[in-house]
Amino acid sequence: MDFFAEVLIGGLLSGVMYSLVAIGFVLIYKASGVFNFAQGAMVLFGALTYVCLLEKGLPFWAALGVALAALLAMALAVERWVLRPLVNRPPITLFMATLGLAYLIEGGAQALWGAQVHALDLGIEDVPLDVAGLMVSRFDLFAAATAGGLVLALSLLFNRTRVGLSLRAVADDPLAAQAVGIRLPRVWAAVWGVAGLVALITGLMWGARLGVQFSLSLVVLKALPVLIIGGFSSVGGAIVGGLIVGASEKLAEVYVGPLVDGGIENWFPYLLATVLLLVRPAGLFGERPIERV
Numbered sequence: 001m002d003f004f005a006e007v008l009i010g011g012l013l014s015g016v017m018y019s020l021v022a023i024g025f026v027l028i029y030k031a032s033g034v035f036n037f038a039q040g041a042m043v044l045f046g047a048l049t050y051v052c053l054l055e056k057g058l059p060f061w062a063a064l065g066v067a068l069a070a071l072l073a074m075a076l077a078v079e080r081w082v083l084r085p086l087v088n089r090p091p092i093t094l095f096m097a098t099l100g101l102a103y104l105i106e107g108g109a110q111a112l113w114g115a116q117v118h119a120l121d122l123g124i125e126d127v128p129l130d131v132a133g134l135m136v137s138r139f140d141l142f143a144a145a146t147a148g149g150l151v152l153a154l155s156l157l158f159n160r161t162r163v164g165l166s167l168r169a170v171a172d173d174p175l176a177a178q179a180v181g182i183r184l185p186r187v188w189a190a191v192w193g194v195a196g197l198v199a200l201i202t203g204l205m206w207g208a209r210l211g212v213q214f215s216l217s218l219v220v221l222k223a224l225p226v227l228i229i230g231g232f233s234s235v236g237g238a239i240v241g242g243l244i245v246g247a248s249e250k251l252a253e254v255y256v257g258p259l260v261d262g263g264i265e266n267w268f269p270y271l272l273a274t275v276l277l278l279v280r281p282a283g284l285f286g287e288r289p290i291e292r293v
Helices: 002-032 039-055 060-086 091-113 138-160 162-172 174-179 184-210 214-230 235-255 268-279
Strands: 128-131 134-137
Touching: 002 039, 002 134, 002 138, 002 162, 002 184, 002 214, 002 235, 039 060, 039 091, 039 184, 039 214, 060 091, 060 184, 091 214, 128 138, 134 138, 138 162, 138 184, 138 235, 162 174, 162 184, 174 184, 184 214, 214 235, 214 268, 235 268
Parallel strands: none
Antiparallel strands: 128 134
16 A cells, blocks of 8 residues: 555656646646747756856856746747737647747757756755655655745736736637737736746756756657646646646556556556547636637
């Protein structure tokens, strides 16, 4: 029973890391209806900028501040110069624009900082910790606490501030929001800025786990089943989806994997997401589009 609990808790904590990636997608999709394929490249750019500045001798807080400023500037530039001119274009056009942006940002990061692999030490050792008789990774606990704090901050932003109220209005009906005086470019710029902050936090967490390298941008693939299960428009859904994916893939690997020669962890979340997609296309917490006839 203890072994089952350790596998389950380990999976849940891993799922929190997936949720961090998914939240960045949800923010942009919720405000503008765009699936931002460049989110993974933003994660890579943020982590690479931070670790390279640190290696050049900048103190921790200075490197963090400069990396955050760079991501915010990039996010605002993307919103202003790429996506805003494409408003009211077909969704596939916007998706292709973000796909092109992903390669552009990755290429820019390589030109600026090089293609070497960098180790990132956040000062949190990835060692087992005894919690009520169960062995839990200390780094996973730190990542879970970080994700919890991030979700709490986002909840306060969306529910307690004017920016959050404007964002919810824009998400419900952009034209009606514009009619009552809400400036859409300002709201979108704020959302892209927050997405840049989330990308930096995600990059630091995953960079400390995997190392800062160009394959870091592929962590977006971990977010796809999370988004399908939780829903593309719900921050809470991203958390629940991440927990489901993390727990199910670990349990499947341990208890079902030996029956099929292992390796089930890599594809089981996609199988689970596909089954749920057939039953509930909007995900567990996604909003179904309502059309008047």
